[in-house]
Amino acid sequence: MEGGQTxxxxxxxxxxxxxxxxxxxxxxxxxxxxxxxxxxxGQGAYGTVYRTVRAGSGPxxxxxxKLAHYPEDGRFAREAALLSRIHHPNVPxxxxxxxxxxxxxxxxxxxxxxxxxxxxxxxxxxxHLPSSRQVLRVLAQVARAxxxxxxxxxxxxxxxxxxxxxxSADGRAxxxxxxxxxxxxxxxxxxxxxxxxxxxxxxxxxxxxxxxxAQHPTARYVAQxxxxxxxxxxxxxxxxxxxxxxxxxxxxxxxxxxxxxxAGPPPPLTLNPRVESQLNALILRMLSVNPLSRGGAGExxxxxxxxxxSTGSGADExxxxxxxxxRPVLVSGETPARHHSARQSIRKKAxxxxxxxxxxxxxxxxxxxIQGNPETPRATNETPMLAxxxxxxxxxxxxxxxxxxxxxxxxAPAMGTMPSPAQRGLGLDMPKTPFPGQQRPPCTAxxxxxxxxxxxxxxxxxxxxxxxxxxxGRCYIPSTPAPREPTSDKP
Numbered sequence: 001m002e003g004g005q006t007x008x009x010x011x012x013x014x015x016x017x018x019x020x021x022x023x024x025x026x027x028x029x030x031x032x033x034x035x036x037x038x039x040x041x042g043q044g045a046y047g048t049v050y051r052t053v054r055a056g057s058g059p060x061x062x063x064x065x066k067l068a069h070y071p072e073d074g075r076f077a078r079e080a081a082l083l084s085r086i087h088h089p090n091v092p093x094x095x096x097x098x099x100x101x102x103x104x105x106x107x108x109x110x111x112x113x114x115x116x117x118x119x120x121x122x123x124x125x126x127x128h129l130p131s132s133r134q135v136l137r138v139l140a141q142v143a144r145a146x147x148x149x150x151x152x153x154x155x156x157x158x159x160x161x162x163x164x165x166x167x168s169a170d171g172r173a174x175x176x177x178x179x180x181x182x183x184x185x186x187x188x189x190x191x192x193x194x195x196x197x198x199x200x201x202x203x204x205x206x207x208x209x210x211x212x213x214a215q216h217p218t219a220r221y222v223a224q225x226x227x228x229x230x231x232x233x234x235x236x237x238x239x240x241x242x243x244x245x246x247x248x249x250x251x252x253x254x255x256x257x258x259x260x261x262x263a264g265p266p267p268p269l270t271l272n273p274r275v276e277s278q279l280n281a282l283i284l285r286m287l288s289v290n291p292l293s294r295g296g297a298g299e300x301x302x303x304x305x306x307x308x309x310s311t312g313s314g315a316d317e318x319x320x321x322x323x324x325x326x327r328p329v330l331v332s333g334e335t336p337a338r339h340h341s342a343r344q345s346i347r348k349k350a351x352x353x354x355x356x357x358x359x360x361x362x363x364x365x366x367x368x369x370i371q372g373n374p375e376t377p378r379a380t381n382e383t384p385m386l387a388x389x390x391x392x393x394x395x396x397x398x399x400x401x402x403x404x405x406x407x408x409x410x411x412a413p414a415m416g417t418m419p420s421p422a423q424r425g426l427g428l429d430m431p432k433t434p435f436p437g438q439q440r441p442p443c444t445a446x447x448x449x450x451x452x453x454x455x456x457x458x459x460x461x462x463x464x465x466x467x468x469x470x471x472x473g474r475c476y477i478p479s480t481p482a483p484r485e486p487t488s489d490k491p
Contacts, residue, residue, distance in 0.1 A: 001079075003028060007179075008087055008095075008163055014373075015399075016267075021102065021103070023042060023048065023067050023068065023069055023100065023102070023108045023473055024048050024069050025040075025048070026040075026048075026050060026067070027235055031055055032050070032052065032067060032100045032110055033096070033098045033100065033110070034054055034055055034063050034067055034096075035052040035053070035054060035055060035063070035112060036052055036053055036055040036056075036392050037050045037052050037053050037266060037472075038050070038053060038056070039053045040064060041064060044076060045069075046068065046069055046070065046073060046179070047066050047067060047068050047069060047076075048066070048067055048069065049063070049064050049065070049066045049067075050065045050066075050067065051063075051064065051115060052064075052065040052112070058187070060326050062115045062167075062441045063095055063112050063113065063115050063259055064112070064113045064115045064116070065110055065111070065112050066110060066111045066113070067100060067108055067109075067110040067111075068108045068109045068110065068181075069108075070108070071102075071106040071107055071108055072107060072109065073108075073109055074187075074189045074315075075113055075179050075180075075189060076110070077107035077109065077436070078181070078182070078183070078186050078189065079178050079179045079181060080109060080111055080183045081098045081154075081183060081186065082149075082154045082178050082182070082183045082186075082334065083111070083113070083153035083178055083254065085153070085183065086145075086149055086152060086154065086178075087148075088144065088145055088148040088149075089172070090141045090142065090144055090145035090172065090173060090174050090175055091145050091148065091149070091174060091178075092109065092113040092114040092116055092176060093114050093173055094112070094113055095112045095113060095114065096111075097109070097110065097112065098110060103270070110268070111421040112237065113346075115169065116165050116167055116174050116176065117168050117169065118141060118165045118166045118167040118168040118169075118174075119165065119166050119168070119464060120161055120162050120163075120164065120165055120166075120172075120241060121161035121162075121164040121165070121166065121235060122238065122239060124166040125319070126318065126320070127238050127320070129318040129319070130281045130318065130319060130322045131278070131315060131316045131317055131318055131319060132240075132274070132276030132311070132315040132316075132317070133311060133315040133316055134305050135236070135239060135240060135319065136145060136276075136278070136279055136282075136305075136307050136308035136311070136315070137277060137305075137308045138164075138166065138173045138309065139232065139236055139282075139303075139304050140301045140304035140305045141172065141173040141301075142159070142164055142175055142232060142235075143229075143232065143297045143298070143301035143304060144175050144177040144297075144298075144299045144301045145173075145174070145227050146175070146229070146232065146297035147157070147177075147296070147297040147298035147301055148180075149175075149228075149297075150225040150228070150296070150297055152183070152300075153183050153184030153185075153210065153229065154178075154182065154183040154184075154234055155181060155183075155223045155224065155225060155228055156175065156178060156181050156228050156275050157180045157181055157195055157196060157197050157223045157228070158177065158179075158180040158196065158198055158201070158231070158373050159175070159228050159231035159232050159235060160198050160201050160231060160234070160235055161235045161239065163174070163175065163176045163177045164235065164265050165169075178401055179196075180195070180196035180197060181222065181244065182195065183287050187248075188220070188466065191206055191220075192214065192220075193209070193219060193221060194206055194209075194210055194221050195220075195221065195222075195223050197231075199249070200230040200234060200244045200247070201230075201234045201235070202227075203226070203227045203230040203248065203291070204230075204248040204250060204258035204259075204289060205226075205291055206221050206223070206227060206477070207250055207258075208250065208317045209221045211250045211320065219459070223295060224291065225296065226291035226292075226294050227291075228268060228287050228297065229294045229295070229296075229297055229300060230286060230287060230291070230294060232286055232300075232451075233283055233284075233285075233286025233287040233294070234287070236268075236279075236286065237265065237268055237283055237287065238280075239417060240268050240272055240275050240279070240283070240319055240337060241268050241271040241272050241275075242258075242271075242272075242320075243286060244257070246265055246266075247264075247267035251320035253410060254328070257289075259289070260290075262289055263382075264284065264287060264288065264289055265284075265287055265471075267280055267284060270285075272316070272319060274317060274319050274320075275319065275436070276307075276311055276315040278307040278311050278315075278375045279311075279315070282300070282304060282307060285300070286300065292457050297341050301337075329360070344380070371435075372412075381387070386459065423488075428470045429469070429470065430452060430469050430470065430476070431452070431453060431469070432453060434450065434452070434453050434454030434478070435454070435478055436480045438455065438479065439454065439455035439478075439479040439480055440453065440454060440455065440478065441453070441454075441455060443455035443479065445457075448479050449471075449476065453475065454478065454479075455477060455478075455479040456469070456471070456473055456477065456478060457474035457477050457478070457479045458475070459475040459476065459477065461473075
């Protein structure tokens with residue numbers, strides 16, 4: 001065990017230690033099949049990712065083990081089936097799959113994948129201030145990952161910045177978290193109108209389906225490769241402009257641009273003049289109202305790669321400007337000559353994953369993800385099916401996913417989020433009002449305190465609070481409602 005830590009089972013009486021094990025909060029040293037937990041990498045609504053090594057092998061290369069919060073969760077079998085078909089350098093390899101057997105008899109599925117150390121797409125952009133050329137290369141790599149996914153009959157269904165990680169070791173972009181994905185021949189796991197996904201990234205045709213089939217409770221939208229391409233376009237748009245394109249939800253403000261005769265979103269270049277013209281055009285292509293106009297992922301990847309090689313020197317200027325000095329960053333496929341030592345950064349170390357593992361609550365991943373949702377005007381004349389589709393998306397903004405890939409929650413959402421300790425400094429001031437989605441009084445748990453209209457979980461440490469909120473000399477993090485059962489059970 002690293003750092004000389006004593007295995008968990010030696011620190012507590014065996015029966016009590018084993019019985020109290022929670023799949024959402026396994027302590028260091030716990031065995032999961034042949035793997036031994038080192039620490040927690042992040043947590044979502046349906047799974048926790050642990051950094052692990054093969055037990056008994058001594059210090060070695062860590063791997064990411066994603067463990068389900070619920071016994072026999074079918075999402076994990078489907079994700080394993082999809083990942084087993086994909087063999088691509090921009091997708092983490094599936095190394096192992098199995099079940100962790102709790103002393104109660106429950107079997108929790110797990111997946112073991114390559115550990116990907118690095119930053120999520122948006123955090124990478126804020127930290128390293130990439131140029132248009134670098135962004136073109138990164139988008140091309142993600143498009144290549146989608147090309148391979150689509151070639152084996154799969155769809156990702158949750159492409160977004162939080163599920164793209166730029167690996168620190170070599171600057172390669174990897175597409176993570178196939179937990180919402182689907183593949184040819186897979187059995188349905190949910191029965192909502194729209195499949196799992198994240199609201200701002202859904203295609204206009206998906207939202208139109210939900211509205212047009214409001215009177216057909218058995219109607220199900222089948223995600224296509226063009227949906228993944230659109231989601232990549234939304235990710236690229238936010239990456240270079242700092243904001244989402246207009247909502248595609250029927251009835252929302254600005255949604256008319258997505259109608260069949262609509263003009264589409266404002267060009268990124270109008271929001272950020274530093275966006276190179278070819279990058280601007282390719283982002284707009286990905287966001288075409290007509291799915292056929294977007295093209296396939298492979299075609300898009302080739303266009304992105306060609307643009308990265310052919311565009312002029314203006315594409316080497318940083319897309320964003322910061323006053324903080326930052327060393328140059330290398331993107332996979334780029335030569336050092338294209339670096340600019342003058343690039344600056346606003347590096348922020350996000351600590352959401354640490355908070356998630358502290359509370360060991362599947363609901364907390366949903367709660368923290370809700371904080372990342374920008375306020376969106378409610379749709380007018382909202383149909384029951386459309387409302388159901390929106391409810392399915394609740395809390396699934398960037399940073400919150402149905403099934404988590406390695407460290408997918410380690411980066412705080414960029415907009416409308418509850419600030420992480422690193423963003424605000426050590427010892428956060430207690431907010432004057434509760435966060436949206438936070439538990440409200442009565443605060444019934446013995447470890448909870450009612451503070452300023454919300455329930456707060458008291459930590460063992462005293463002030464100064466390193467990674468939490470401070471109140472009257474004690475340290476707290478927000479409490480959340482009890483977790484809900486997953487909706488993937490077959491009827």
